[in-house]
Amino acid sequence: MTLEIAVAAALFIGVLAYALFGGADFGSGFFDLTAGGAARGAEMRSQIDHSIGPVWEANHVWLIFCLVTWWTGFPASFAAVMTTLFVPLVLALAGIVLRGAAFAFRKYAASIGQARVYGAVFAGSSLITPFFLGAVAGAIASGRVPAEGYGDRWSSWLHATSVFGGVIAVGTCAFLAGVFLCADAERAGHDRLVASLRRRTLGVGAATGLVVFVALVPIQHDAPTLAHGLERQAAPLIVVSGVAGLLTLLLLWRRRFRVARISALVAVATVISGWGVGQYPWLLVDEVRIADAGGADATLVGLLVAVGCAAVVVLPPLVALLWFTQSGAGTTGPGGPRRRTGAGAG
């Protein structure tokens, strides 16, 4: 394995982690947005706050990890993407900023009126960000980013692959969020909430699965290199994704939410990996190969040292945080001590 491939693999692990964990946080915006009015949606919104509150910042750092690894490891291709896909990246960034700020403000908002404003911003921007990041992925995967950068600022992402990429990103985020929220709500004993979440997650999951497989058709001529890879080296991943997706729907149907979390992660992880493996060996499809994109060797080695440090220093506490919040250790349900005050336990 060359240095370039090793760094690209580390970068892709970051993309995958962000898509799964960051994605599940963004996806909760869909359920927040569709939870209904203040009275009806209070239970759902409290659950969402409880579920993503402690973890969203940590999950968000995967994006920073991806950015710094990319510009340090493959600097020229980073600049090429940033100059070409300026518009979707700015819009995704706007979503990131508004989502994070509004989420934090809503938690401590003074009144229900203010909380509704912040909540609407939080939920709306939670959908914007995955869409535009998905569109960026679609543009890279369909060969729209020229190696020297400054590709067309509009046509580079306004095409079938990017649009499908965006829709799939929103759908997979919402699907993951739904499955995790089902498990959280069940553990907290909120039966009515579980029923509503289960219904919606089944719908989102079925629709997203359908879109993923429908997208394979326009990709044939819109992104031939990716389509070629998907039919060959990435084909097993697509099959696994389909199986895991159906299994998740079945588990949701049978109310086996805890297990469904795992199959949902597998289903989404294989979709994302399908894209990555499908476009291999290209970093920017049809333009730059991974092997030719690397920065200085000494820097790639340094990056791998940083990644190694991260694996030792960051992963154990990250796992501890996710386990601690997912297992609900030391608490009885959403709100924890807050629940005593009665708020949100609609």
Added chain:
Amino acid sequence: MVSVLAEPAGLLPAREQMALSLGWHIVLAAFGVAFPAFIFVVHRRGLGGDPVALRLARRWSKVAAVLFAIGAVSGTVLSFEMGLLWPGLMGRFGDVLGLPFAFEGLSFFTEAIFLGLYLYGWDRLPARLHLWCLLPMMAAGVFGSYCVLAANAWMNMPTGFTLTSSGKVTDVHPWQAMFNGRAFLQFAHMWLGAYMLVGFVVAAVYAAGRLRGRDDPHHRLGLAVPLRFASVAAILQPVVGHILGMALGDIQPSKLAAFELATTTEQPAPLRIGGLLINGKAEGYLEIPKWGSFIARGSFSKPVRGLDTFSPDELPPINTTHVAFQAMVGIGTLLAVAVVIYWLARWRGRDLADHRWALRCLVLAGPLAVLALECGWVATEVGRQPWTVFGILRTVDAAGDNPGLWWVFSGVAVVYLGMTVGAWMVLRSMARRWRAGEEELPSPYGPAPEEVAR
């Protein structure tokens, strides 16, 4: 090269946007660096059996939750902007200066994880373990700010690579770039600056409370802890700043000339306090003979190189650089003198914080510390112009050529204004509800529970 260089469309708005987003984020970054230490002190005291301190730790951790959230997203903006606004820098030098950013990412990770554990851990984690969650955050603050300052120091004194005659970057040594000779001093300067900013700002909040008649153990502790941190930092800062500045004459003589408003080379050079450059002449300053040489070069006889020895296209905007630098030094000196007076009085058995005038000064010290930090960044960043990588890459060549940047800048300005107003309103309302005895601050997701129950 004196002719007017063709400026890309992206240059001016990119500069404005970078200044706005960096200037905004740096305040929150300072909180990320210094605030965990403050919380640690009061939390530890609280575990020792002081309920006032424990309540303060709980409240501060809620404030930290809000500030760190907007700090995380405004930091992300900067990451994106490195590529969106400065593709010429990142595309060409990404693998030279990228490594410290990679390690900064690592410390950001640590900070976010332990922040999550700490906030979620109240009443859930064992008390000691919970308190210790703050220690990795403090360590991440030190390491992370070193990394960012290392990258910035590299831009001031580029090293760790060779340029071929055609301008290609070869022979890259990323570790040399990351541990460059200026990095540690720049880090120390910023680290102390962060403790000054957060210390004086938090002390100002409680000083304002006492001025409004809330003279209770809660406000006394809330003032005492940050004031101690700020005092130590404010007294050390002039020393560190001076040592950092002494090498400037060798590394960035054009920046030094602008700092000192030195129109011509003088040996020894006077210290010029105040003043502006008007039509090429320095005017309206107060002159102290020889002291310019001593402060800038560490000797009463060494020369300070004058602005007239540089080609005009190698000079930064003089007045902005000069005024920002002197404002930073002036405020820093003022704050250092003020805390020395305060602690001398304390030593003599008098607490000046019992006097309203002293509390008023403390309220003023908060915004002044923010202003000093901002001026410091303006001085170093504007003073580096017209270079992004000093002597190597001009800012015109680092900028992209994007015609839509003014729209983006306007959007950014609106969003940041909104975030400022939002944060202000939320923090004010938290304080109001705390004063009303509402300790837990339940989130208002729905109408009051009794209404729902009906």
